[in-house]
Amino acid sequence: MAATLTAGAPARPRKLLASRRTRVGILYALPVVVYLLVLFVYPIFSTLLLSLKDADGSFTLHWYADALTGVNLSVLFTTLRISAETAVLSLVFGFVLAQAISRLKPVWAGLAMLVVVVPHFVSALVRTYGWIIMLGDRGLVNEWLPGGPYQLLYNELGVVIGTTSMMLPYTVLLLYGVMRGVDRRLLAAAASMGAGRVTIFRRVYLPLVAPGLASAGLLSFILSLGYYITPALMGGPNQTMIATLINQQVTKENQWNGAAAQGVILLVLTLAGLLLVKVVSSLGASRRRRNGS
């Protein structure tokens, strides 16, 4: 009992206590750091190394040249195009939905958020399968649309519909948070100075949510870049994306070096996107400071 009393008593010199807290911190941080260094950082580093090696182990940029020419280059462009289309659509849908939800009474807003969140936790494979059933020649959508059946699957339209529905929960959740963060007094202030609704929207509201919009759009773009469940199942041969190519090179062609180069390109694109998100959000932070909220 005496020992526990002294252990708990705050009578120790401050310095000693601090260094104990530091030692405890390092000890407790070890599992996550060691784990991620061995199973995350090192594997990515060896991917990078592999992409720069030739069959005989010598240094080469051949795999990058290969990844950036011919069919592989067009796969890269397809990936960028589909990701951009998905990002724009999920941003627009996300904006409208978040806007509508932010106006609802709490109970209805909660229910609507449930419809956003529950699909997000259902396996993407399952949701993709749902789309395949819905968009087929005799599926729900073609039954409802007059003048059909339309070709809604195994083309870019199908891929973009499917991928957008996968990214939409992210943008809705992000934008909903941003919209709730807007200081409504700023809008009221603008109105009291005689600004019309359109002017308030354009000059006050939009600039306030713009950084959030940019981040949400970039995020869905980044997440789409490395995605292939939906494109592979809902697209045709013209919708092959980088991730599918990586998978094919490893599992079908046993071509690790090429896959590694593709992986590094994907990684670089992602990191560039993340850097942009960081720049945009720090711009947003400084704008909020200027507005004094």
Next chain:
Amino acid sequence: MMELRKTLTGKIALTAVATVILLFLALPIVVILVTSFSNNAFASFPPDTWTLNWYKALFADGSKWPAALSLSALVAALSTVFSLIIGVTAATALVRSELPLRSAVFALVLGPLLIPQIVTALGLFLLFEPAAMLGSPIAIALGHTVLASPIAVLILIATLRGIDERLEDAAASMGAGRLTIARRITFPLAAPGMIAAAIFSFITSFDEFYISQFLSSVDTVTLPVQVYNSLTFEIDPSVTAVSAILIAFAILALGLVALVRWLGSGRQESLLSVENTVGVANPAGDAV
């Protein structure tokens, strides 16, 4: 935003468009649930006749689903244990200690959530292939933990931040040792967060596809990989039944998290009120 476009027609238009978008999110799931009971699993909707055949087919002789399901459950259980160990220790380090390079550690934790999963999967393949560990449940679980543990860490950071440290100080002032404090104060308060972290780790691993696909072998295939294979290479209508079960599973897990959160929400308040009635010094009693 209430100030803008307040007209009735505008309101109706916005509500209509929002409803369509919500349907866009929900319909694929509803369609799967309905189709899993339909006699005609690949075509018309709504179905003409109803059946339980696809569910029965899951457990028929020669079905691949039971093996895939049990492998996924085993892998997810292992991954949950790994993630909780990593999550609890990492959150303690990040919230309750003076950690050098804290922001670097935090960035490392976020890394797997931001890097494309296919890149992580490729890297893990390069790690486990030479070790001849492809198809091993341990290897797949270790791989899944890379994605599941950051989520566990984030949930547990939020949990620890939400625990009032004065409760622990109060216990210490009454002579409780560190172990007693951890066992009687911190652990009960952190339990809802730990259960939530465990559930999310389990779902993350159970649904994970990219890493599983790279680390699977011909004989050991996780449930998502089997679903993918059934959708690409084989024609197996019982995949609708599996999908419906996965949907039920996701809803159940989310409901469980909500329930645990709700049950746990009153705990700290009740402890604090006990603290007050027992008469322990509470320097900021009015703020509680």
